[in-house]
Amino acid sequence: MKRTADLDAARSRVAMALFACDGHPAMAVLQGDACTGRTAELARRLPDELARLWTLFAALGGTPDAAASIELAADGLPAAGTGNPPVSRVAVADLAADLDRRAADLLRELTAVEAAWTAVSARLDGAQAALDRAARLADGLGGDPLVADGLRPLREAVMEVRRHDLADPVAAATARLNRLAALAASTLARLDELARFREDYPARSAALHAAVDELAAAENGTAREFAVVRAKIAGSGLPPAPRAAPVLRARLRQVDALARDGQWPTAATGCAAVAEAVTAARQRGLRLRLDAAGLLQRRDELRGRLDAYQVKAAAAGLVEDDGLAAQHERARALLHTAPCDLRESTRAVHAYQAALAMLIEERR
Template identity: 30%
Template sequence: MAGTAGPVMSRDEVDRVLTRRGEERDAVEAALLSLQDHPGRRLLDGAALTGRTQERWAVAEQGLALLWALFDRYAEALASARAVRARRGKPGSAELAELSELLTGAAVTVSGGHLPEAVGQLGAQVRLVERVTLTELMDRMNGWYAVVLEVVNAADAVWTALPARIDLLLAELGRVQMLALSVGVRPGGHPLGDDLTRLAEELTALRTEVLADPLALWRPARVPAQRGTASEASAWASPSGAVDTTGFDRAGRHLDDIRVELEGLLRLRDESHERLQQVADLLQRADATLAEARRARGEVLAKIASTEVPAVPGPASALRERIVLAVEYQQTGQWHRLGQLLDALEDAAAKELTRARHSLTEVAQPLAVRAELRGRLEAYKAMAARFGLAEDPVVVERFEKARWLLWSAPCDLRAAAEAVTRFQQALRAPERQATSGGNDSDG
């Protein structure tokens, strides 16, 4: 028997250590049983693994077997110590020395092939036999437990978080693909169709990766535990980290964007007839306005003297050709082609109506000026009647001259405007007095 590692413990100290070691043994056993039944471990056992997960599970799986072997040696050593303590109610110095050695000394013999150095690798060159203390053995178990638990928990976290969500997204992708077909969007014929094909490939590849290599999508909050090393405080706690859902989230956002665009095409399909009719109505109003402008231009040329009248533009024939194309897209269900074209047609038709109205305003301006002068003349005539000047010779003469100029053809707008102004002036009292006193007559 090797010598004791330190001073001989008293009977009370021995009993306290035995109690603590017994509690540790029970806690380790419960943790190992829980780990053995962990859903992540069961899934890892039956999965066809690749990549990082395959590498780390190969180590963790051996570590799990090693944990049970180390636990058995711990339990055997504790049982041996309890047997020594049970020999006598009040152990003597010999028993206390033996118990001190068993509980604190390097009294546990383990196979070196099953207990590599803390920073070593499974399969590395090791000693055939080692003697360690119970504390050292517990540290080794803590370290290997952390290694195994981290792999098992990480794989379980990824498998819990992603496969079902990917399946739901793939199902939603199928519905969006059906929506795409309903509005004529197909791979090779529209960018959205190609996007849906690539998205399906990405999600399928992501699902395959999740099932075969879940640890590729695990982001630990700390560096993974070294094989066989961990602090006692954290050894039996679940390792922290997060599932990397970047690829899944990106695919979800992309699918949402595609669905929004397709729903826009679906609305276009439902609204296209009404919108094309509105474009046709705008062009019809533009044509009617241009026809009115041409009629007004002819009237101006015939009835207004010395006036430059702008030409009236013709109908937008190119715009009508594009409408024919839009109708063709509508009839053949090419909604993805119709969308931008219909937007452009609505804008162009509105501009065409604005252009026609502007042309009518420009062409009819002389007629508007004549109408305004006629209105002013009639208003001044009514004012003359209120002033009692309806029979005044000057007022009558100036009214008749302005009236003759405004209702003759072709009408000289400048002369007519001057005549209306002179008729207005005739209504003012000072001018009437001056005119009456001088017996002036305006010819």
């Protein structure tokens, strides 16, 4: 009684598994000649395995006695009614157990094929949607050849995944799918950025023109400061006053012309380059103005040190010393002559300091 109940339970499980395999979505994936590689191997093996299991299940269903056995031909299928001579016998209970295992294995393989195909298909659908949206964005950007060319890598990647991975999802290349997703994201991001750039260009252009005007004013101020420093400091070592603004203004006019012609990728690159150049010119101008101011500060610092040393000399009663007074006068004359020679002035102040220190030491 128990063996009969076990046999009925096995028959029920096998029937459910085989019906599930028959209607499994993976069977549609495996049909036709589109499959390649490992998926093509499964397309040849799994439907044949399903047909064999149905044949064996039919023989199992026609033998209700769990203690009975079934004759099998050389191909492993029932020999009865085929004209093929039997070569072995299998107990009905053992056949039921074998079918139970094989049907479950087949169902797992079909489920794995479906999962692989679904994963590849989802990646491909996402990339195709990105490509379609990117194409619409490209059309909205006026059909610039550079924009159209920018879609080619994504289009080719979609075709490659369709050709290789969708045809053989079981062996799909993860790296290729990841590259497709990354390429779709970067292509859309670039076109979105271009679309925003086109929309915002009037404001961007106005801001850049204003920045160039501010830079021109700053450079004019730097030129005036350089003129003052050169008049007051000999051999200042300052470079020519910066004049980047006229060049950048001309470049910005070129970018404006590109924008009017709808050449948005080139205009975006040019706009970014001008903005970067304006920032660099502003920073360089600030450094130069600090350098120029530093020269005057150095002169004033030397004047202050000389005054402090003279106060020290007076406190030590050395103001009337002829040699020290001569050195003080030479340093003072150098520091108050325009243009001032900072090197000579520095040496003169140091000489005065050394002479003062020596006289003070001699008096101790």
